[in-house]
Amino acid sequence: MYLCPKIAFKRSVSFNSFSNLFFRFFQTTLPNQLPNHLNTNNSKLDLPSLDGTSTSQLFQTYTNHLRQCAERKSLAEVKTIHLHMNKSGFPHLSLGNKLIHAYLKCDSIDDARKLFDEMPQRHIVIWNSMISTYIRQKRSREGIHLFEMMVLEGVIADEFTFSSVFKGFADLGLLHEGRKAHGRLLVSGLEVSNVFVGSALVDMYSKFGKMRESRLLFDRIVEKDVVLATALIVGYTQYGEDGEALQVFRDVVIEGIKPNDYTFSSVLIACGNLADMCIGKQIHSLVLKYGFEAAVASRTSLLTMYSKCGLIDDCLKVFDRFANANLVTWTSVIMGLVQNGREESALLMFRQMIQCAISPNAFTLSTALRACSTLAMFVEGKQIHALIMKSGYNTDRFTVAALVDMYGKCGNTEMAISVFSGLELDELDVVSVNSMIYSYAQGGYGIEAVRLYDQMQYFGFEPNDVTYVSVLSACSNAGLLDEGCRIFSSLKSNVRIEPSRDHYACMVDLLGRAGRFEEAEALIAQVKNPDVVLWRTLLGACKIHGKVELGERITSKILEIEPGDEGAHILLTNIYASAGHWNEVTKMKIIMKEMKLKKSPAMSWIEIDKNVHTFMAGDLSHPRAIEIDKELESLNEKIKVMGYLPDTSFVLQDLNEKEKERSLNYHSEKLTIAFGLLSSRKKTTCIRIFKNLRVCGDCHTWIKFVSKVVGREIIARDAKRFHQFKDGLCSCGDYW
Template sequence: METLGTRLLSLPRHPTSKTVNNDHDDPVLSRINQCTNLNQLKQIHAQMLRTGLFFNPYSASKLFAASALSPFSSLDYARKVFDQIPKPNLYTWNTLIRVYASGPEPLQGILIFLRMVDESPYYPNKFTFPFVIKAAAEIVSVCVGQALHGMVIKASLGADVFISNSLIHLYLSCGDLDSAYRVFMMIGEKDVVSWNSLITGLAQKGCAEKALELFRRMDAESVKPNDVTMVGVLSACTKKLDLEFGRWVCSYIERNGISVNLTLSNAMLDMYAKCGSLEDAKRLFDMMEEKDIVTWTTMLDGYAKLGEYEAARRVLDIMPRQDIAAWNALISGYEQNGKPKEALAIYHELKLSKIAKPDEITLVSTLSACAQLGAMDIGRGIHAYVKEQGIQLNCHLTTSLIDMYSKCGDVNKALEVFYSVERRDVFVWSAMIAGLAMHGHGRAAIDLFSRMQEATMKPNSVTFTNVLCACSHAGLVKEGKTFLNQMEPVYGIPPEVQHYSCMVDILGRAGRFEEAVEFIEKMPIVPSDSVWGALLGACQIHGNVELAEKACSRLLELDPGNHGAYVLLSNVYAKTGKWDSVSRLRKHMRVTGLKKEQGCSTIEVNGVVHEFLAGDNRHPLSKEIYSKLDEIVARLKSVGYVPKKSHLLQLIEEDDLQEHALKLHSEKLAIAFGLLYMEAPQPIRIIKNLRVCGDCHSVAKLVSRLYNREIILRDRYRFHHFGGGHCSCKDYW
């Protein structure tokens, strides 16, 4: 931390003893400064023990400081030296606390501090507190920090700016922004570090607007900012995605002659890239005389996040050094922009090239891509890689694995991962509840939520969304009402629009339309498009034309370009035989240029993901697939199958032979491909981007019985497990 390093420079030399006046009086002590390695220092240590020089507090502190702070320092050896000193002076205690506070074991720094208070004759001074406060910040312990703050006040050191700056950093690290601000306001003469600490901390903790307000105050009070200030301010601009103010900050830096080092240049570049101005980013990038791996990766990440994949790839190819952060930026860019196949292709290239080793971020992004595609074979391979490499399953990886297995159709494997780990945060619990919900295991999801309470894990907003979805898929109306009503009074979580949408969905799916409408009318917030969309979707299931028209009208008022609203209403009309209304809607969509999302189904066979669109003939094995499909339809008709033509308009818009059109739905093509190229008893797993239509649902049930094959189909909302002529949803979806 800057304040600690700066303060150390002013540490005074300790008072000399009667036997040793200064380093020059004793040749042994003067040689300590000339040591270049640990062995030389150990030889001096031995000599000091033989001559008794080691038992002088100042001499011992000199040796100890070299063992702890020199370029060749060894914490293990330094600790042994410290333990040999009969009466360590205050400088020695402070130095040991400092070393631990800055190292991998900050808790030890606090324990040494407690020993000093208990065993030594010294009370902590203005040099002690910044070090031990830093240790408390490192372990993110606000309780320890508050205790130390009390000791500072008791020692009448509350006015010390260096200690105050340390306390600001501590409180910000612990997320206590109010206490950090109070300490800041108590400082009589704030230095630039005081302002920097609070500005940077607020920006990092998501309070970007407050950070910018503080910078404006700093400027108004004529406190001259430095490069560290501007890095914090630019970070706040980036968090706010405020390109206009970010540009003003860059011009402010130039106008005020603030020294621009590599760190500040990278902060400006990051601001431009994340705020969406690739032109400004490219101009700055080309002007930068010095570039490091952060510079290159920032530029690559900017291109990738804005969908400029070719440019991102060019940056990766010309980088002087391709570290894993650069590969992660490209993989993440594809994955977050709905291009999971491309993300997996980059991951495979990384593995084959062996240029860099995949890390946790790589694996999380790649598992998310697998989840989107339903690529379980690849996901299993990543899980195996985690085990082979001995990578510890932290909560991020655990959540990603549970999400991948759940969305790829193997909820039992997701549960296995869930129960295999000892540490589960709220996101791990929430992911497992979501997995059970999407597979229709509503009761199991609610039971897991109860166990979450028993484990004293506090749920969050996402947890409740998942629990309410579980109630919706399982038709648990009473339970859904209970959970929604408990959110704020019991758990302190105010319901948000997604929770209200879930409740409307719960009531609507159950056919309780009067209740659903009354619920919407009494909502404490204005109903959003998702609320009306949930009601419209329920109207489609039950064929409620009048309410569907009302819901569609309200939805289009909020989102005029929502093609899905027209499609859902068209489906309601088709289901109830109102073909004139269907034609009118289709004509309106053609005139206004609205096009519905095209149905797409994917299926993974031997680690390769195959994609099918409705009526697709792009696949190299199309001839065999359509031949198999003809066989399937003929076999289904022999047992009485009749196509449900009322479902035609869910997936196509053009006039055609209705029966033929239904046969070409993407999930039917995927089922035919699975029967051809996946050997029994391997389940046929299909991922669909839209809600499965009633005809395809009926076909999948019959195929599962006639061909004795398990079919697992994920549509936009949930999973359907078909087997023996039945579906796990019990026709409630």
């Protein structure tokens, strides 16, 4: 019979002969496949013969070998020695402490624990080693359980024990148990002012947010060190007391305590949170002085500090000085670019990172998706989605939320739903649900957004302030007045959330668009010191309903709060134009000219083959302008046959009818769509355009007709929401 390749054994072969032959086969044929502790050719051990060796000689030999194995961190050799002890009949527990120490040095705490449990008597040192290793390896619950066993067995804990368990309690969030251990420390007579124990206590209370207790303990310790100071600084930074963190840093530097990498990292984060670039630059000088700029923690914090202070160019200069940037450093600079509105540069940096063979993590991918969302770069976002699938982050909550957000902001609600629906119930969280509600809101799926909001209780989630903004926006975009009022009422009765100006703005928009102006004004009156955004929101509703007098009154209120507000002048001008008050339009334009106020030029853009093409109203400077003009003429001829009539009320009235039509024909969205159709003749390709202002009524009607005549889906993202045009209909239901 064949038991392994190339070797046949007869049944008459004895077991011992078979074993020897089998072992020789593996030694000669497959030596690289043997474990180190069985491959005698590679073994660094020189274990004594079991015959004729005294116990004292074995003791010394084992001791020396265990020390060497611990230094080399060779777990296989430690196990070989342990096995040799058992085979020789040597009382291995006489070397139990050394064996446990060797196992712990090799990071094999489970082997150490088996031996530990066999020992009849255990010294405090070995208890401490076991407890500290459990906690260091993020197995704090087992470490704390071992501490409780130690107390029950009557072993008196020392300062090393307490310094470990305080960290364990902090890791597990067990404040009550941590306080009890603190009390036991005091009862045992150990000095809290000892810097070793004091640092652990300060760190524990800081992690619980008990900064008053942390500071009192800190002040009791006479001989402070950098570990103690850093623990307090980190605590202050994590709980938003950045000014206090900087003050502690100043004090310890004055006392002559040399900061380390983590100290600098924490105070730089505090500077970034305070956006204090002056102190930030001073601390950067100290970082250079002490030689910590190349350290990972300081490097990352430097980049973050400069980006939070809005000094993104300084951030890039610091980054350029690092020869071998790691993933954390790359991610920090990419995030800084996104936070400072440099999304295109962020995506370029992301591509460079990939080219440097650095694999992104979930946070890096989420940040890159955020850049795609802001720029509405659908193709780039899909490529990052593929990378997420390949990297195995497709169930990570942050990347899923970022994917849903990206697809939603790119107008592909179907893909957003697909990604969201792929999550199991235990993979959902508030962030991903909020992203889906917002995607529904952007796409005009108000009913679906409200339904998902109502399902949150079933999922076991409590809505937060972002949830309410998203679902109220969805109600506003879809005109769901009753649902919006119900949800806003629920928000006001929620004791955990204070309604913000954003929540009020959504409701003012909803009421205003429904023509409920008195209720909208009454709602604004409930806000303490209402800002121009709330009044401007209501002013926008006046344009929809042609409320000229109310618009004039609201404009006066806005100009009282913020004289020279550009938005108020533009909106009132539009209200006059919608109502046909052209004399007032002319007066407003003269006023705006005298005040040097300029209306943002209407522009639209489209991404074709990773290149962005931008068009402004009336702009015929594009290289393919002649083709675009012909395409527009062809489209207009076809849709007029279907019943399209240009609505010239959206252009200046001092033009003749032919000039009005021509002006309408060159609105930026029409130029962009014509170019998109020229550049992609495939019927399956969706045309995706983006506009910096709201789509006008005539263009909205025009795009509906075009979508039907060309048989293509057209998605337009304007300043407020998405419009999905298909077969002559729009997802907004003509309510925008």
